[in-house]
Amino acid sequence: MNIIKSNKFLIGLIIVALVIPLFVESKFHLNTLILILMFATIASAWNILGGYAGQLSLGHTIFFGLGAYTSTLLYLNYGLSPWIGLFIAAAISILVGIFIGWPTFRLRGTYFSLATIAFAEVVRHIALYWRDLTNGSMGVNIRFEPGVANLIFREYSSYYYFALVLFLFALAIVYYVDRTRIGYYLKAIRENEDSAATLGINVTKYKMIAMIMSAGLTGIAGVLYAQFMLFFEPDSVFNLNFSIEIALITIVGGMGTIFGPVLGAVIIVPLNEIMRSSFPELSGMNYFIYGIALILIVSFMPNGLLPLLKKIPAKFKSKKLLDVKGGTDIDSSSK
Amino acid sequence: MTILQTLISGLLLGGIYSLISMGLNLILGVVRIVNFAHGEFLMIAMYLSFVFYSTMGLDPYVSGILVIACLFILGLITQRFLIQPILDTPDTTKIFVTLGLSIALQNLALMTMGANHMSVRTSYQSSVISIGELAISIPRLISFIVAISVAALLYLFLQKTMVGKAVRAVSMQRQAAHLMGINVKKIYLLAFGIGIGLVGLAGSMLTPIYSVYPTLGTSFVLIAFVVVVLGGMGSMFGAFFGGLIIGLVEALSGVLLETGLKEAVYFAIFILVLLFRPSGIFGLGKGAEEVG
Numbered sequence: 237m238n239i240i241k242s243n244k245f246l247i248g249l250i251i252v253a254l255v256i257p258l259f260v261e262s263k264f265h266l267n268t269l270i271l272i273l274m275f276a277t278i279a280s281a282w283n284i285l286g287g288y289a290g291q292l293s294l295g296h297t298i299f300f301g302l303g304a305y306t307s308t309l310l311y312l313n314y315g316l317s318p319w320i321g322l323f324i325a326a327a328i329s330i331l332v333g334i335f336i337g338w339p340t341f342r343l344r345g346t347y348f349s350l351a352t353i354a355f356a357e358v359v360r361h362i363a364l365y366w367r368d369l370t371n372g373s374m375g376v377n378i379r380f381e382p383g384v385a386n387l388i389f390r391e392y393s394s395y396y397y398f399a400l401v402l403f404l405f406a407l408a409i410v411y412y413v414d415r416t417r418i419g420y421y422l423k424a425i426r427e428n429e430d431s432a433a434t435l436g437i438n439v440t441k442y443k444m445i446a447m448i449m450s451a452g453l454t455g456i457a458g459v460l461y462a463q464f465m466l467f468f469e470p471d472s473v474f475n476l477n478f479s480i481e482i483a484l485i486t487i488v489g490g491m492g493t494i495f496g497p498v499l500g501a502v503i504i505v506p507l508n509e510i511m512r513s514s515f516p517e518l519s520g521m522n523y524f525i526y527g528i529a530l531i532l533i534v535s536f537m538p539n540g541l542l543p544l545l546k547k548i549p550a551k552f553k554s555k556k557l558l559d560v561k562g563g564t565d566i567d568s569s570s571k
Numbered sequence: 572m573t574i575l576q577t578l579i580s581g582l583l584l585g586g587i588y589s590l591i592s593m594g595l596n597l598i599l600g601v602v603r604i605v606n607f608a609h610g611e612f613l614m615i616a617m618y619l620s621f622v623f624y625s626t627m628g629l630d631p632y633v634s635g636i637l638v639i640a641c642l643f644i645l646g647l648i649t650q651r652f653l654i655q656p657i658l659d660t661p662d663t664t665k666i667f668v669t670l671g672l673s674i675a676l677q678n679l680a681l682m683t684m685g686a687n688h689m690s691v692r693t694s695y696q697s698s699v700i701s702i703g704e705l706a707i708s709i710p711r712l713i714s715f716i717v718a719i720s721v722a723a724l725l726y727l728f729l730q731k732t733m734v735g736k737a738v739r740a741v742s743m744q745r746q747a748a749h750l751m752g753i754n755v756k757k758i759y760l761l762a763f764g765i766g767i768g769l770v771g772l773a774g775s776m777l778t779p780i781y782s783v784y785p786t787l788g789t790s791f792v793l794i795a796f797v798v799v800v801l802g803g804m805g806s807m808f809g810a811f812f813g814g815l816i817i818g819l820v821e822a823l824s825g826v827l828l829e830t831g832l833k834e835a836v837y838f839a840i841f842i843l844v845l846l847f848r849p850s851g852i853f854g855l856g857k858g859a860e861e862v863g
Contacts, residue, residue, distance in 0.1 A: 292662060292663060292666060294666075339842075339845075339846045340845070340846075342846075342849075343845060343849065345662040346605045346662055346665065346666055347845070347849070349605075349662075349666055350605065350796055350800070350845075351841075351842060351845050353793070353796075354793075354796075354797075354838045354841045354842050354845070355838075355842065357793060357834065357835075357838050358835050358838045358839060358842070361831065361832065361834045361835040361838070362835055364831060365829065365831040365832055365835070476789075477674075480667075480670055480674070483667070484667070487663065487667065491663070518682055519681055519682070519686070520677075520678035520679070520680075520681030520682040520785070521678070521682055522678075523674055523675075523677070523678040523681075524674075524675050524678035524679050524681075524682060526674060526675075526678075527671045527672065527673070527674030527675030527676075527677075527678060528671065528675050529671075530667055530668075530670065530671030530674065530675075531653070531667075531668050531671035531672060531675070534663060534664045534667040534668055534671070535656065535657060535660075535664065535668060538660060538661065538663060538664050
C-alpha cells in the first residue's frame, strides 16, 4: 500500500519531468530546469554523506571539478568520447574520495568540514598551478561540435534529458540507501558514532561506502556541467561557495531524506537565477540576501522544509483515517 | 642573504597571522565555535581603518584604538544575538550560521564599498631599516612588535587575573566552571569580544601594509584555521607560534617553490597535522577528534 502510494507520486513526477521540455520554449527556462536537475543530482549525492552519514563535507567541489576536468582533458587531448570519460571521471572522483575519506573520517564534526575545505583548497591551487595539464586560470574550452558521440547537443532539451537520466540514477541510489540497512547504519553513525561502533557497525567502512557513492555521483555531474557549459576554470569548478551551495540546497529541503535535496534544488536554483538577474546594478545584493537566508534557515528550521510539508497532508489524512478505520495506519502512511 | 631576508619578512608577516589566529583560537577554545566569519571581521576592521583615514585623516595606528573598540562591540553583538541562540544546536547549524554571516558580510562590503582594492597612503609606508644588505619594512616591524606585546599581555591576562582564570576554566570544563559560580554566558561574551577585538588590532596593523577588498577575509581565515590546527586548539601559545611558523613557511615556499604553490604547501601542512597530531603541536591534550 505504502510503496504503491509513494511510487504513484514518483511516477507522476517522472512523467511531468519527461514532458516538460515539450511545453517550455524559452532557453532561459530550460537552462534553469537543467541547472535544477544538476544541482538536485549533486545535492542528492552530498546528502548520502552529509545528510545520512552526518559527515558535513565542504569539499564536494573537488569531485565536481575533477569530473569536469577528467572527461574534458581526455576528450581534448586524446579525443576520448565523454561517454567513456564519464566512467573514468566517476572512477577518479571515487579514488580521490577514498584518499580523502581514509584519513579524515577520524575527525569529528566541524573538524571534518575544515579538513575537507583544506583538501579542496589544495586541489584548487594545484589546478591553478599545473598549467601544462589544466591550462591554469585560463580555463579549458571545448569546441562546440554537436554530436551524440561528443556529448554536445544543439538543443537544450537534449541536455535536459541527459540531466534527467543522471538525476534519476542519483535518486535511485539514494532510494536504495534509504531503504536498505546501509541507510540505517549511516543514520546510526550520524546520531552517535560511538554507540554505532559499540553496536558492531563498522563505522569507517560505512562512511567510506557513503563517500564512494557521493563522490562518484558528484564527479558524473561535473561531466554534465563541462559538456553543458563548454568552458570552465579552476575558480568556477573548485569553489568553496559551490560546496556551501550544495549543502545549503540539501539543508533547505531536508537532510537525510530522499526528496529533500530535490525540493531544495527546486527552491534554491530558481531563486538564485532570479536574484542574479534582479539586482544587476547592485552587485553583491543577491549573495547578501543569500547569506542572511542561510543564517535564518539553519537557525529556525534546521530540519528543512520537507518535514514541514509532510506534516500538512498528514494532518488531513489522519483525520480521515481516524474516521474510517480507527487510525491504525497513521504512522506508516505519513512516512 | 636572500634567504635571511625572506625568513625575516616571513617572521614579521607571521606576527599578523598570530594576532588573527589567537582571536580565532580564543573563540574556538572557549565558545567552541569555529568562526568562519573571522576573516570578514578582519576585512571590516581594515575598511573602518580606511574610512577613519579617508574621512578624518586619522593614521591607521592612531585609529587602531577606535577600530578595536568597534570590533569588540561587534563581537559582543554577534555572540549575543547570533551565536548564543545556537550553542546547543547540531554542528550543521553552527557551521552554516557563521558561514552565512561570512557570505553576508562579504557582500555587504561589496555593496557599500565596491569591489576595488583600497589602501591608505602614509609617509612611512615604504620606509625601511637597513642592516647591511637586509631591509626591514618599518610597518611590518611595528606590526610584529605589537603582535608580540599583545600576545604577552593576553598571556598575562589569562594566567594572572581572576577573569582570565575564569576564561580558562570555561574553556577546560564548562559544567564545572558553571558550578563554581562562573557566569559562563558572560565569559562567552568576553571571549568573543576579545577574539574579534584582536582581529580589529590585526586589521589596523595590516592597513598600512595591504590594500583592502571585500573578499580579503577568505584567504586570512583559511590561514588562521591552519595556524590554529597547527598550534593546537585552545592554546594561545600554540596560536602565537603557529602564526610565526606559517609566516615562515609561506615566505620560504614562496622562494624555494613557485609563488602559486605556497598556499598548497601550508594546506598540505594543515592536512598532515590534522591527520597525525590532531591536537596540534602545542595542544592541550584534547584533540580535534574529540571536540565536535
